Amino acid sequence: MAAKYGLGIDYGGTKLLAAVVDLNDGKVVASAKKKTSAADGPDEVMARIFDAADSALDKAKVKPSQLAGIGVGIAGQVDSDRGILRGTPNLSQAVVDLPIAKGLLDRYGVPTALRNDVQIAAVGEQQFGAGRGVNDFLCVFVGTGVGGALVQDGVLQHGAAGSAGEIGHVVVDAGGRLxxxxxxxxLEAYASRTAITASILGDLKRGRPSIVRELVPELDPGAPGAGGTAIRSGVLAKGIEAGDAVVTETVHEAGYYLGLGLASAINLINPQRIVLGGGVIEAVDAFFQIAATHARREALPTPAATVEIVKAGLGDYSGVVGAALIGANGA
Ligand SMILES: [Zn+2]
Structure with a gap:
């Protein structure tokens, strides 16, 4: 039998997760988490990837030579044929045409592959998560952005230029937010955690009372550049639980827009299943429920009646498991 282990790396806007994965059952043997920074340049990006990879391998007591491959997923424009990160809004503008796959190959001497972050998550869910047993599904992950990946006839779709499935940039409000x-x-300007944060900060600035002030005391809504990802998913969950009006209204609005985006996708591609994942979906059940309700309400009756809308099965690990599989298959 071929090597049993793969190494998967999921490089996100705020954190980097590396994991040694058992390729037979998709179980994470050991993982390592590192913080990432929007100021990171090319050298920092590679150093953080190596650091997390070494740490996961150490913990798993697996040598690089025992790996079938290494896969990386990162939010941004990726040239998957050449293993190059062309650019990403989440990192310094100096990160242009970064040959991540080659850097890993040179260091570890095993096959490597690079994809965008949602594509790796979709592959993880397809093999070992909520996409099992289904040939046509759409994965949508809500985090700092809204990412999507489309699997049709069991195959991850790339489209003519590699951007198939990018539901985050579907128009849900003509002439709306930038x-x-x-x-x-x-959609991303309404339903991402970044958008939710911006909306809550707007309410705080206008002086509305909210539990967010107590939960995130360091937050200064008036500070220049405030916002971004400052309000974590857990804070949103606590705000909903406490019946906080600002958080509840904002999350309901974001869920409504997510539902509109999903409805358009349901009409266009008629998927058997939609798999929703990411921090906000995981932490805030109301957000998931509202999105699913509006998706069914606004979609055509026939595809709406058959589509299953479910949460991701692998939680935080969808990306690393999929990345390990892609690295091992070189696919
Ligand atoms: Zn956009």
Whole structure:
């Protein structure tokens, strides 16, 4: 039998997770988590990846030579054929055309692969999570952005330029809010944690009372550049639980827009299943429920009646498990 282990790396906007994965059952043998910073340049990005990878291998007591491959997923524009990160809004603008796959190959001497963060998560869910047994599904992950990946006839779709499944940039409000990509009214500008944070900060600035002030005392809504990812998913969950009006209204609005985006996707591709994951979905059940309700309400009756809308099965590990599989298969 081929090597049993793969190493998966999920490079996100605020953290980096590396894990040694048993490729036979998708179980994480050991993992290591490191913080990432938006100020990171190319050298810092590679250093953080190596650091997390070494640490996961150490903990798992697995040598690089025992790996079938290493896969990396990162939010951004990825040239998967060449293993190059072309650029990403989450890191310094100096990160351009970074050959991540080659850097890993040179250091560890095993096959490597690079994909975007949602594509790796979709593969993890397909093999060992909530996408098992289904040929046509859409994965949508809500975090600092809203990412999507589409599997049809059992195959992850890339599209003509590699951006198939990018539901975060579907228009849900014509001429609406400015999106990070430069477009207007895109789903990501309404339903991401970044968007939710911006909306709550706006309410705080206007003086509305909210439990968020107590839960995140260091938050200064008036400070220049305040916002971003300052309000964690756990804070949103606590705000809902406490019946906080600001948090509840904001999360309901974000869930409504997510539902609109999903409804369009349901109409367009008629998936058997939609797998929703990411920090906000995991932590805030109301957000998931509202999105699912509006998705069914706004979609055509026929595809709405058959689509299953479920939460991701692997939690935080969808990405690293999928990355390990992709690295091992070189696919
Ligand atoms: Zn956009």
């Amino acid at each position: 999106c990070g990509c430069g477009g207007h009214g895109h």
